Amino acid sequence: xxxxxxxxxxxxxxxxxxxxxxxxxLVVWLMILLAAVTLSCLVVFFVTxxxxxxxxxxxxxxxxxxxxxxxxxxxxxxLYVFGQPRRWxxxxxxxxxxxxxxxxxxxxxxxxxxxGLTKATERNLFITPPIRGWVLVFGHYLPxxxxxxxxxxxxxxxxxxxxxxxxxxxxxxxxxxxxxxxxIDGNVVRSYVWAEGPLWNEGPTSSAELSLRMHCFDYxxxxxEPENFNEALQEMLEHNVSNLHALAARWSLDPLRVEPKDFxxxxxxxxxxxxxxxx
Numbered sequence: 001x002x003x004x005x006x007x008x009x010x011x012x013x014x015x016x017x018x019x020x021x022x023x024x025x026l027v028v029w030l031m032i033l034l035a036a037v038t039l040s041c042l043v044v045f046f047v048t049x050x051x052x053x054x055x056x057x058x059x060x061x062x063x064x065x066x067x068x069x070x071x072x073x074x075x076x077x078x079l080y081v082f083g084q085p086r087r088w089x090x091x092x093x094x095x096x097x098x099x100x101x102x103x104x105x106x107x108x109x110x111x112x113x114x115x116g117l118t119k120a121t122e123r124n125l126f127i128t129p130p131i132r133g134w135v136l137v138f139g140h141y142l143p144x145x146x147x148x149x150x151x152x153x154x155x156x157x158x159x160x161x162x163x164x165x166x167x168x169x170x171x172x173x174x175x176x177x178x179x180x181x182x183x184i185d186g187n188v189v190r191s192y193v194w195a196e197g198p199l200w201n202e203g204p205t206s207s208a209e210l211s212l213r214m215h216c217f218d219y220x221x222x223x224x225e226p227e228n229f230n231e232a233l234q235e236m237l238e239h240n241v242s243n244l245h246a247l248a249a250r251w252s253l254d255p256l257r258v259e260p261k262d263f264x265x266x267x268x269x270x271x272x273x274x275x276x277x278x279x
Contacts, residue, residue, distance in 0.1 A: 087168075089168050090134050092163075098163055102158075111270045112268075123140075126269075167183075176234070176241055178241050180247055180248070201216055212243045214240055
């Protein structure tokens with residue numbers, strides 16, 4: 001390589017020194033010069049190609065490190081953040097706007113799941129981003145079936161008629177109140193509500209209830225007075241409450257098993273729910 005460049009340098013000096021160059025020699029020198037330029041171009045090309053190929057295999061960092069935290073990780077949402085939801089709903093849809101309209105949520109704004117769960121302990125509801133084809137809703141302002149079972153029945157039918165499949169779950173481990181309700185297109189598929197007695201029992205018992213050995217009582221069943229509360233009945237009620245999340249997992253989703261990586265988006269919606277509409 002050095003010998004080639006020495007010849008090129010000698011040729012250039014001869015041009016500027018005024019010495020005559022024979023025609024044959026000129027052709028030879030031009031060919032040498034062309035070969036040198038071509039070789040240099042090839043070297044530059046292959047070096048550039050090497051760097052391009054190496055960078056192509058570098059992983060893309062889509063989410064900035066400062067925002068990764070639990071988002072898109074395999075860690076479940078900490079219980080201290082989610083808490084033990086006493087009431088939640090599951091909508092078989094990927095459209096948060098449809099859920100917002102069906103629930104009559106006002107002053108809606110975009111929020112992260114952390115912000116939404118925090119506000120769900122206040123007056124606001126939190127509408128999650130889609131999770132494997134479902135949208136969950138949390139909040140203390142979701143209706144309590146034991147307050148007015150007739151109003152709750154009308155509310156569930158109205159919401160389901162607008163969205164499609166809607167599920168409702170609630171539990172109170174202190175007084176053993178619990179409920180699981182499923183409607184599709186405004187029609188009751190299965191419902192069971194217990195609050196000091198069966199308030200709503202409609203539809204055939206689902207296979208999930210049977211496999212979990214859930215206990216459901218017919219209308220008219222009245223437990224004994226609290227001071228003589230039947231121990232066996234107490235165990236059956238506790239069994240229902242403790243297995244409610246397992247039932248939710250078989251029907252749709254167990255909120256305590258949801259992971260940030262399951263969210264289709266990092267952001268959901270929060271807003272207020274008008275209780276006048278619930279009644």
